[in-house]
Amino acid sequence: MSDIEERVKKIVVEHLGVEEAKIQSESKFIDDLGADSLDTVELVMAFEEEFGCEIPDDAAEKIVTFKDAVSYLSANSN
Amino acid sequence: MRRVVVTGIGTINPLGKNLESSWDSLINSKSGISKINKFDVNEFPCQIAGTIKESYIDNEIVSLRDQRKVDRFITLGLIAAEEAIKDSNILIDEKSSLRSGVMVGSGIGGLDTIYKNSFILDNHGIRKISPFFIPSSLINLLSGQISIKYNLKGPNSSPVTACATGTHAIGDSFTIIKNNKADLMICGGAEAAICPLGISGFSAARALCDTFNEFPEKGSRPWDKDRSGFVMGEGAGVLVLEELEHARERKAKIYCEIKGYGMSGDAYHITKPSEDGNGGFRAMEMALYESQLSPDEIGYVNAHGTSTPVGDAIELFAVEKLFGSNKNLFMSSNKSAIGHLLGAAGAVEAIFSIKSLQTKILPPTLNLDNLDMKTSINLIPHESISKSVENIISNSFGFGGTNASLVLGI
Numbered sequence: 001m002s003d004i005e006e007r008v009k010k011i012v013v014e015h016l017g018v019e020e021a022k023i024q025s026e027s028k029f030i031d032d033l034g035a036d037s038l039d040t041v042e043l044v045m046a047f048e049e050e051f052g053c054e055i056p057d058d059a060a061e062k063i064v065t066f067k068d069a070v071s072y073l074s075a076n077s078n
Numbered sequence: 079m080r081r082v083v084v085t086g087i088g089t090i091n092p093l094g095k096n097l098e099s100s101w102d103s104l105i106n107s108k109s110g111i112s113k114i115n116k117f118d119v120n121e122f123p124c125q126i127a128g129t130i131k132e133s134y135i136d137n138e139i140v141s142l143r144d145q146r147k148v149d150r151f152i153t154l155g156l157i158a159a160e161e162a163i164k165d166s167n168i169l170i171d172e173k174s175s176l177r178s179g180v181m182v183g184s185g186i187g188g189l190d191t192i193y194k195n196s197f198i199l200d201n202h203g204i205r206k207i208s209p210f211f212i213p214s215s216l217i218n219l220l221s222g223q224i225s226i227k228y229n230l231k232g233p234n235s236s237p238v239t240a241c242a243t244g245t246h247a248i249g250d251s252f253t254i255i256k257n258n259k260a261d262l263m264i265c266g267g268a269e270a271a272i273c274p275l276g277i278s279g280f281s282a283a284r285a286l287c288d289t290f291n292e293f294p295e296k297g298s299r300p301w302d303k304d305r306s307g308f309v310m311g312e313g314a315g316v317l318v319l320e321e322l323e324h325a326r327e328r329k330a331k332i333y334c335e336i337k338g339y340g341m342s343g344d345a346y347h348i349t350k351p352s353e354d355g356n357g358g359f360r361a362m363e364m365a366l367y368e369s370q371l372s373p374d375e376i377g378y379v380n381a382h383g384t385s386t387p388v389g390d391a392i393e394l395f396a397v398e399k400l401f402g403s404n405k406n407l408f409m410s411s412n413k414s415a416i417g418h419l420l421g422a423a424g425a426v427e428a429i430f431s432i433k434s435l436q437t438k439i440l441p442p443t444l445n446l447d448n449l450d451m452k453t454s455i456n457l458i459p460h461e462s463i464s465k466s467v468e469n470i471i472s473n474s475f476g477f478g479g480t481n482a483s484l485v486l487g488i
Contacts (some may be wrong), residue, residue: 017143043208054205 004051004077008069011046015039025067045070051077084333084486085325086166086318087429088158092128092416093197096161100347101433103415104441105291105462109295110416111309117274124286126294127272127410128311128417130154135348135412146185147210149221151314152163155220156227158314162233163228166318166330168262170229176406177252179232180221180264181251182316183243184420185476188215190273210455218332220268232260240476241382243267243270244315249339249482251319261324268314268427280310283349287385298418300411301390301457308384312418333432337371337485340364351475355396358382361481362471369469369485373401376485377467378440379455380400380431382475384418389415391451393473398453404418410458414444426472428484431470438466 009033013020018033029035029043044060051073055063060074063069089099092110094100103110119125126286137145139160140153148156159182170178195211213219218236225234233254237246244267251263272284280286287307290297325332342364344357351357366373379401382393394409401407412427413419419426439462440469446459469487 014145017141038209038213045206045208053094 005070007050008047008066008073011043011050015043023066024072027066028064045062045071053077066071080256080258081318081322082252082336082404083224083322083431084317084336085320085330086162086168087333087379087432088161088165089153089313089315089426089429090157091313091315091419091426091430092130093221094187095134097429098332101430104412104430105379105439107461108415108446109444110311111294111370113294114272114277116272120438123281123288124277124307124456125291126287126309126310128419129272129275130312131281145419148214150270151184151187152214152223153221153380154270154312154379155182155316155393156223158266158268159264162316162318163264168318172413173238174261175229175231177232177260178230179234179254179260179264180224180230181233181235181237181263181265182224183237183247183267183421184217184220184269185238185240185243186269186271186276187217187380189271190236191215193273193275196233197447204335207367211339224264228264230264236313237443239482240478240479241418241420242474242476242480242482243421243486244426245428245472245474245482246341246411246424248319248336248425248428249424249484251340253335255319255321260463261321263319265304265319266314266316267422269420269422270312272310279309285386288309293453294353296445298385298414300381300385300414300443301394303448303450303451304444304484305387305390305450306442307386308413309417313416313426314421314422315420315429317425317429322360325446334486334488336365337487338365338369340366340368342481344481347478349477351392352479353392355392355399357481358393358473358475359396359399359477362396362473365471365483366400371461371469371485374404376401376404376435376471377406377408377465377470378470379409380427380470381409381411381473383413385413387409389475393449393475394453399457402464408440408467410441410443411443414442414446424472428472428486431472432487434467435470435486438464440465440467
């Protein structure tokens with residue numbers, strides 16, 4: 001597992017209160033991990049904080065699964 | 079006529095994490111007031127408060143993750159609601175849900191959350207404001223959270239009447255059930271304003287005790303000549319109110335009946351009560367009238383009794399005026415032990431009043447060493463007394479000149 005995956009997983013566990021083992025690459029934050037729409041806003045804020053980047057709203061809307069988050073942050077984080 | 083009874087009770091307050099532990103401390107003259115240690119109070123004129131110990135907060139009822147998403151007043155309200163609902167043994171199905179409502183208010187709501195987000199906005203910008211900021215701070219979100227958690231689809235609202243909030247919530251819920259708009263109401267108040275902004279705001283209004291910082295437990299002393307202001311407390315009180323036949327049908331445990339409710343406005347001053355006590359007098363008079371009891375049938379007054387120089391004297395004057403013929407009247411202030419829980423005060427004090435009806439014990443007024451005024455009413459100094467009473471009146475008065483009284487009886 002990459003360093004970015006580890007860090008994203010840690011944030012998801014902390015913010016959504018889910019078991020780490022439940023998080024699969026294709027897991028959807030809302031459908032599979034129990035997040036509601038406000039949780040996803042907060043998740044994106046936490047990603048920004050951790051990775052020192054700004055995620056525009058149109059990009060944030062496309063981050064639906066764990067894999068989406070890891071791919072976006074791998075391409076855009078500093 | 080529809081009658082309304084209490085079938086469930088829950089509280090978390092500076093004396094304990096639930097009803098039984100806090101009642102036990104109250105009648106044994108324990109104080110819940112201590113030096114504030116959650117933030118630096120060196121510059122504050124008032125440095126004491128009735129703070130709830132962190133160990134009282136049950137993370138099984140509100141998870142740590144959920145606590146991050148709500149202000150502390152909502153956490154405290156949810157804990158008291160869980161105790162009250164469990165205590166009532168009520169089961170809500172889809173049909174009864176429509177006839178079951180929530181009315182739990184707060185005087186100030188998420189003050190500390192508003193303060194912290196204001197700091198974030200000024201120092202880190204708009205993108206750092208949490209999406210949970212507004213829903214965690216709004217006062218009616220406690221009623222909202224309770225309704226979602228327990229599936230209660232009846233009337234849903236939250237009074238905001240400063241220090242009278244809890245009493246208005248119970249009285250308004252009583253009226254809703256009496257008028258057949260619901261069969262069951264979860265009602266009460268919650269408050270968590272012991273934060274830098276809360277303490278400094280009430281200090282600036284010259285409302286807080288500033289003469290007992292070295293002796294916190296002595297600070298709240300209603301009717302005593304050395305009183306210098308109220309001591310803030312935090313916590314929540316929640317009651318389950320139910321229509322009498324509805325409660326009987328399901329063989330519920332019935333604590334007492336809500337017999338009357340009175341409310342009034344002073345139309346006088348933003349923070350001071352009217353000098354002749356007329357507002358409080360009319361609230362008590364209206365509650366008594368609805369109860370159809372005479373002044374002689376009230377055995378105990380659970381006073382608003384905040385320990386402010388002006389308020390205590392005015393309330394005593396109003397009580398004497400209404401109950402002058404009653405030579406066997408007792409009155410005390412729970413605030414001497416728990417401090418002033420603002421929007422939760424009326425609810426917690428109604429709950430303690432119900433315990434007095436049940437246990438035949440009247441709790442004391444702590445620190446009443448030197449009575450500042452002449453009265454024939456027994457103010458129960460220092461130690462609780464054993465006394466069977468059938469009817470109690472509980473008072474709450476708030477900034478803005480808002481007054482509320484409840485008559486509770488068995």
